[in-house]
Amino acid sequence: MAARDTLSRRGFLYSAAFAVGGVMLNACSGSGDTPGRDSGTTKAPTGKAAKGSEPKPLPPPAKLNEAPSLAELVKAGDLPPVAERLPEHPYVIPHRWATTGKYGGSMRLVSESTDGWDMKEYMYGHSPLRWLNDGLDLGPGLAESWESNEDASEWTFHFRAGLKWSDGEPWTTEDIMFWWEDMVLNEEYAEGIPDEARSGTGSIAKLAAPDDLTLVMTFDAPAPMVPDMIANWVNRGIAASWMEPKHYMKQFHPKYNKSVPENWAEIFDAKRNATTNPESPTMTGWLLKSRREGRSATFERNPYYWVVDKEGNQLPYVDTLNFGVVDNPETMKLQIQNGQFDYVHGAFAGLNLGDVSGIKATQSKNQLDMILWDSGSGTGSIFFFSQDYEDPKMRKLIRMKEFRQALSLAYNRAEVRKSIYFNTGDLTTGGYGPKTREFHRGDGMAVYKQWRDSWVDYDPDRAEAMLDEIGVVDKDGDGKREMPDGTKLVVRLEYPADADPSGEHMQKNNILKKSWDAIGIDTRLSPVSPEALDDQWAQGKLMSKTAWETSTLTFGADLLWLMPMEPSRWAPLQGQFYSVRGTPVEKQQLDVDPYKRTPPRMEPEEGGPIEQLWDLADRARVEPDAVARDGMFWDMVKIHVEEGPFFLGAVANFPRVELVKQGLRNVPTREQTALGGLVNDWHHPTPAAYDPEAWYWENPAGTS
Known part of the structure; x- marks a missing residue:
């Protein structure tokens, strides 16, 4: 959990x-x-x-x-x-x-x-x-x-x-x-x-x-x-x-x-x-x-x-x-x-x-x-990249929706469902779970299924074609794909070093590595000191997180997975920037490298998906009418469907x-x-x- x-x-x-x-x-x-x-x-x-x-x-x-x-x-x-x-x-x-x-x-x-x-x-x-x-x-x-x-x-x-x-x-x-x-x-x-x-x-x-x-x-x-x-x-x-x-x-x-x-x-x-x-x-x-x-x-x-x-x-x-x-x-x-x-x-x-x-x-x-x-889980054991990873080449690739969508299509979730969850629950791209309160009114359940099914298909051939289209190909013939400029591409699956080797997170990580290795992505298991993990993540030093899940009772009371709001989830520096909005800190250190600010924080791309998510959330928070508010939440889900996935689940509920x-x-x-x-x-x-x-x-x- x-x-x-x-x-x-x-x-x-x-x-x-x-x-x-x-x-x-x-x-x-x-x-x-x-x-x-x-x-x-x-x-x-x-x-x-x-x-x-x-x-x-x-x-x-x-x-x-x-x-x-x-x-x-x-x-x-x-x-x-x-x-x-x-x-x-x-x-x-x-x-x-x-x-x-x-x-x-x-x-x-x-x-x-x-x-x-x-x-x-x-x-x-x-x-x-x-x-x-x-x-x-x-x-x-x-x-x-x-x-x-x-x-x-x-x-x-x-x-x-x-x-x-x-x-x-x-x-x-x-x-x-x-x-x-x-x-x-x-x-x-x-x-x-x-x-x-x-x-x-x-x-x-x-x-x-x-x-x-x-x-x-x-x-x-x-x-x-x-x-x-x-x-x-x-x-x-x-x-x-x-x-x-x-x-x-x-x-x-x-x-x-x-x-x-x-x-x-x-x-x-x-x-x-x-x-x-x-x-x-x-x-x-x-x-x-x-x-x-x-x-x-x-x-x-x-x-x-x-x-x-x-x-x-x-x-x-x-x-x-x-x-x-x-x-x-x-x-x-x-x-x-x-x-x-x-x-x-x-x-x-x-x-x-x-x-x-x-x-x-x-x-x-x-x-x-x-x-x-x-369980009500929206994902089971989760994977997500840091949208704010410190390496600029890798960060640019991570922010390309086609790259994340291709990796989602290459993920053999059925194997995860069989070996870890004993063929229970529902395969999911990754999102909020089916128990979420808003999904049980109006068109909510249809929205849930659209999000759940958006990039869930196991289609490694399509995944490889999408990677080819964005230039992530094997340029040197070693069987591993490189970045568009020809430099080495390594995806690290980072997890707490004290994680149970036989637990659901590590079992899932092994299947994820197997899935992505199969399409030419050099995927490596990478343990991180549990004591250092949170600080390194907040500073943009880690590429991914692999030992968590999403589970949300209500959109209104918990938007933390839907958009960056603090530094622990899929856009840590942008989440930290959100957390100081409206305070004097927001206007400070704007001429300083985002990774060297105190705390490290980064503005979202103008007009990009995160800025759009923030705008919708700002409007939803002050909307008294539940139907209108739910409509804004559904618009946020649409961004996840079209511009995501921002996090990859495996099995819901x-x-x-x-x-x-x-x-x-x-x-x-x-x-x-x-x-x-x-x-x-x-x-x-x-x-x-x-x-x-x-x-x-x-x-x-x-x-x-």
Whole structure:
């Protein structure tokens, strides 16, 4: 799946801050909360920014119930009654596949991380809004309803009354304003401005909390995609925090405590991480109880969790989560086969389709049932050139669409599909995946197929003819093609030196080399130090990247693969130039060689495809009408079809392995989800979006 950075949240946001710039509810029950509707709704827009629905939450359940262990604490006077712990209108999980469960037991999970990043992906509790139905729909979260003004330049969010942190302290919009004013806007802390807090022109929003339950975001231009962005990720986890428990965190902040040490920001970071600091209050279903560095972490139920099932049972059902930390992939697979875990999210465990036979062969021992959720990937393992490669001759060739199109036609994707993805998924030129939200409205699916199929045919004869036409021929008779001026042509497939030799990326690279060698392209595998790779790429020193993928939930919230916006993708220097647009840096060092600027950055070719993509994106970002906005996105896709491919995929939407211990209930099968599942895209937090708090054991006593 896509590379998932292990940067600190603050570092992630600092980087991401530069990158600004009719479907029915299939899996969700109508008896759940009524989703607020935003301007990106699948219903036909009216030409104005659609408002969110009026607040129509379900009435509180007739009776609230709780876990027996909590009932005992209430009886002993150590905990308030459940009705006092939950908000006036608890969030009711709306999934049709969710049945009423049983309380108790523990769940054994596996983590590859000592810092708990993947543990956060099980808990969606801090999000103001939530993705439903594999990203087709938005629903409420901490915010019970939301609406915008006519041009989507002001958004108002109404939060649930009576929310409480895990320590019993009230949750209010002060916790958002603390994050915003004392962290995001605090230059000493440098939290970074998340995309959802920027207008369509990239300017920063103004946040105001007129009362404890209302947040108003005001922009200087339309910002129609704000709700989509707010639903992304697991907040206070992988990306934007969106809130911090002010009552606890202010003691570590110099504004409120003048005696904090000089390295207060480092201490602050450690204290706010609820997956490593058991004292940090949380809004998630489980809270950290104990942790052994590099070995294990145990989470117990949060008595103040604000979510219930349809019968009024406070979630979670399972008492504890026990994460075992295993950083060696082979050891992890052996432990899985031995049945040491109750649920395994294959994407986190590094499981691929090649592991299926080994797991099935040991099923009598591991007692794990296998379900296959769709990845939603747009590419599988990817290849892309750097459009800004430092060598001018090679850069000129890379920017020739005929050269890239010829290489795409020479790529034997069917062999990749057979050997790596076991003939699953769809062959693809490379693009966004079929789960992308916009593809499921209007003409979207036709646009997706056009992009997918544009240069996907395996036609080495046509590829050779195209190379001949642009002068990339074998001039010296050595069997290898040269550049048009006769100099040697070498295509390097660059990848992290620590890449798994048997993993999907290296298997794909070997097939890519074989395909291009066959048409006379001297193709070489080229390992790069993992520590140096990102810096060298951003400076234009590397020719290609080969160990990534694309997976995108929504165009509106993620244009990073569609056009250069920052320095990690297919035009790094132009992406860096985009990231400083509108700042004083944009006009600086214009007389300096782009590769020697600080940071290295390059203007796009006037009238070229990148400038066209930027112009369309600028217009789309401030367009409140979803139909008009989608049309601009389709025009961007057309540029990829005609001027691309800018990145080469192999297989889209191959399945991902999920393993479920026999007797564990409410983990949805592929058929029970709206679109077959959506695993690979981080914007759709998986498995958090499927509410693990609602999973339960048929026999809880047998797991304790």
